[in-house]
Amino acid sequence: MRPDRGRRQLALMLAPYLLGLTVLVLAPFAVTLALAFTDYDLIRPPRWTGAGNFTALAADPVFRTALLNSLLFAAVAAPLRLLIALGLALLLHRRAPVAGPARTAAVLPTAIPEIAYGLLWLWLLNPLHGPVNQILRIGGGNGLTVFGRTPPQWLTDPADARAAIILMSLFTVGEMFVILLAVRRSLPTAVYELAALEDATSWDVLRRITWPLMAPVLGLLLIRDAIGSLQFSFVPALVVTDGGPPPYATTYVPLFTYRAAFEYLRYGYAAAATVIMLALTVAAVAVQWRLLRSFRGR
């Protein structure tokens, strides 16, 4: 009777989570997977098209641009974000008078709601009266920078707009920062004292001690962030650049999917794009898993 009651209690405690998982994750996943092979517009019932959506996607120049944009964003933003979080963590892990407020400041941008954060940047990046370009124009005349060049046209030039989206993402590294701060603080002090006795330079300490000791975590965070970047490119692209400048300079896969589904009502097509994004994520997780195993094997 006792083990039976224990099992019932376990089942009851698991139930809310299982319910959430089923309704919010597994069922939508199954529906998406099924829809990816159909044509569906919310009005007529879904029509089976086999791999038709995928061949169409492969031929769709907009989707190809979006996929390339997403990969480029992940390739540039994820390492930069990691380096910034690492730099902040190494700078602020010590006990120092201003370290506490500085740590809070480093985490703060992550706590701002995404839409508000996007709107804030829309103002910051305004080419004429935005603070970013006003600062860049300091010292220059005629609306030019001090080097006599036109300041970046953040919202209208394709390359500048891509840079703007990356720039925005560089400040929301609070979570990575907190993890790296904790990792750095857990490293043994004696090892650093030994390095001091050997008169190792701070560069030697970083290169020969801190970096290799933190490498496993850095590797995992990089991959996790690359996966995450597929998603967190959505709001800035929607709010700040609206997928442009024309035609599709900052249209990333999530925005492409969103448009296909909710603006053009091509649910099957959007589902197929989602499945491709999912496949990319699975590939990244596989790499992460292998990385974890090789570190554990050491």
Place this chain on the structure above:
Amino acid sequence: MAELASESVSPGTGLRLTGVSAAYRREQVLHELDLDVARGELLVVLGPSGAGKSTLLRVVAGLQPATTGRVVIGDRDVTALRPGRRNVSMVFQSYALFPHLTALDNITFGLEVRDTPRAAARDRATAAATAVGCAHLLGRRPGQLSGGERQRVALARALVREPDLFLLDEPLSNLDLELRTETRGELKALHSRLGVTTVHVTHDQTEALVLADRIAVLRDGRLEQLGTPDEIWRTPATLFVARFVGSPAMNVVPSGGPFTPAGAPAVPAGSRFGFRSEAVRLTTGDGTDGTVERVDVVGEDAYAYLRLAGGDRIVARMPAAARPAAGATVRATVGWADTHVFGADGRRVTVA
């Protein structure tokens, strides 16, 4: 490096501390400590935890600043120098090996950050590893080594740079008893072979007595006594040293009580008599009566815990074969020659 070595060639001082104080978070840990260590000497700093032993070592290494006083290593005043410029090596209690490097890379670390060519660093590392008997472990990482093996690698790493001063922070405390005894012997042999000035911190009195040329007993950040193991054992300067060194701790009874050493002259009022357990003799002649409360037998030896008439408790050591039974009434005595006298302030008193 070369000029540092020639600068410190003159014989004499290995390490000199004058008026050194140190604080940890505003709480003073060392109180104007003076200490002289001769070149080539092995000094053991002995004391209970919290006495400031490790702080002393860290101040010498430069890992912690001295709030007052000077630190002189060889003939160089290093008080203002950073740790890397003091030419000292340290073996940490945790060994502080780099987990991501092989034993060889751990040993050559100090040479490599000082830009020694790789081949030369390798040769010196192999030589140092051979000296401490871990040459066969060079390819392994710390995770694949046992505690004793790690300790050897840490020692080799400290040796390889040929420092002016060797600092050992409880290097044997993480080893099991058997290995500790063995390594203790090897440390002693290594020191007599290399002759590097060494400061060895421990709370283990046996380790101190076995290893040391001289022992510095530290208590609450003050030097309680500095002397050879013989001096520490035979003429403890204070009651604290007397009770801290020796196991079981020295017996202490008040003077003027019922238990008085045979042939004791008059001593100042308020003094206490101290005598080690092996000095106590059970006798049928003159002595003080007592009850045996408990008897511990350790192999050949037995320790009888006595409660004397008058209430004092003492321990007597005797051959196991001659031990009394628990509960028995015995008569105990101790010779004047084996008795130490301590004044009311705890300091040793010489009574003519």
